Amino acid sequence: MKSKMRSIAFINQKGGVGKTTSTANVGACLATLGKKVLLIDLDPQANLSIHFGINVQGKDSSIYEIMCGKKAVSDVLIKSSLPNLDIIPSDIDLASAEVELVNTVGRETIVKFYLEGMLEDYDYVLIDCPPSLGLLTLNALTVANEIFIPLQTEFFALQGVSKLIQTFDVIKKRLNGKLEITGIIPCMHDSRTKLGQAVLDKIKEYFSDKVFSTTIRKNIKLSESTSHGVPVTEYAPDSNGAQDYVALTKEIMSMKRKK
Ligand SMILES: Nc1ncnc2c1ncn2[C@@H]1O[C@H](COP(=O)(O)OP(=O)(O)O)[C@@H](O)[C@H]1O
Ligand SMILES: [Mg+2]
Structure with a gap:
């Protein structure tokens, strides 16, 4: 029996906390475990696309063209080298979307508008967000039903989190009643330091x-592994990084879902 699709946005307006690394590696692990996965790169930096060796720079074939109505999803979607894993890539053109769409009616739901209908083909849809709470992240939050927040277990981990939760509250109230924060991922953790442990306790x-x-x-x-364009489970299957993402993925798959 096909399970119902889960759509998850990886968000944190801070950069460098592990959003892209988590989206890429959870996505790869889910696909390896037999799930059908769609990754959506909503960051103009296109790090998620690069993670899988995909570079669409200058090809006019990214999520940006979908959002502008210039290309169909099927023309932009790329099958990755892993079975079961498809990607809608991004490129730097996406950086101008925020300004260009400022007068567009329904601009917060534009990605949802163009993708709806094809998302149900997947078991998991994972969305990598840029380090801001701007229009692109709002779009992710209208497509997703779940939010995962990666947090680096460093001193300023919780700084900005209340702003993020405020944004979530507004989106849930006005645009997407189904949205829930369902997972916090402690990232780049150094268990040998007292600070790392103290921050993890605070989280x-x-x-x-x-x-x-x-x-x-x-x-x-x-x-x-990023610079080699492959997920860590392929690049260094015995590493702590691979083991941690496999364990996290199994935990994600076994989460009980509220009706
Ligand atoms: N657990 C980790 N251990 C070591 N380096 C990591 C870890 N997670 C991410 N990184 C590295 O830290 C940087 C930022 O991570 P990234 O996932 O790109 O963050 P974000 O998408 O939130 O900006 C990248 O260079 C990435 O390779
Ligand atoms: Mg990123």
Whole structure:
């Protein structure tokens, strides 16, 4: 029996906290475990696309063209080298979307408008967001039913989180009643430092049972794998990074869902 699709936005308006690394590697693990996965790159930096060795720079074939109504989703969608894993890539043109769409009616739901209908073909739709709470992230939050927040277990981890939750509240009230924050991913964790452990405790105090039991440890293989254009499970299957993302993915798959 085909399970119902889950759509998850990885958001945090801070950069460098592990959004893209988590989207890419959870996506790859889900696909390896037999799930049909769609990854949507909504960051003009296109790091998620690059993670899978995809570069559509200058080809006029990214999520931006879909949002402008210039291309059909099927013309932009790319099958990755992993079976079961498709990607809608991004490129730097997307950076101008915010300004260009400022007078467009329904601009917060434009991605949803063009993608609806094809999302149900997948078991999981994962959306990588840019480091802001602007129009692109709002679009992600109208497509997704769930939010995962990656947090780096460093001193300023919770700074800005209340603003993020305010944004979530407004979107839930006005645009997407189904939206829930369902998972907090502690990233780049260094368990050897007292600070790392103290911040992790604070995160658990703040978000209680929403925090995944798996913490993603600091692991150089995670950044190395990006430059090779492959997920860490392929680049260094025995590394801590690979083990942590496999464990996290299994936890995600076993989450009980509210009706
Ligand atoms: N657990 C980790 N250990 C070591 N480096 C990591 C880890 N997670 C991410 N990185 C690296 O940190 C940088 C920022 O991560 P990234 O996922 O791109 O963050 P974001 O998408 O939130 O900006 C990247 O260079 C990435 O390779
Ligand atoms: Mg990123």
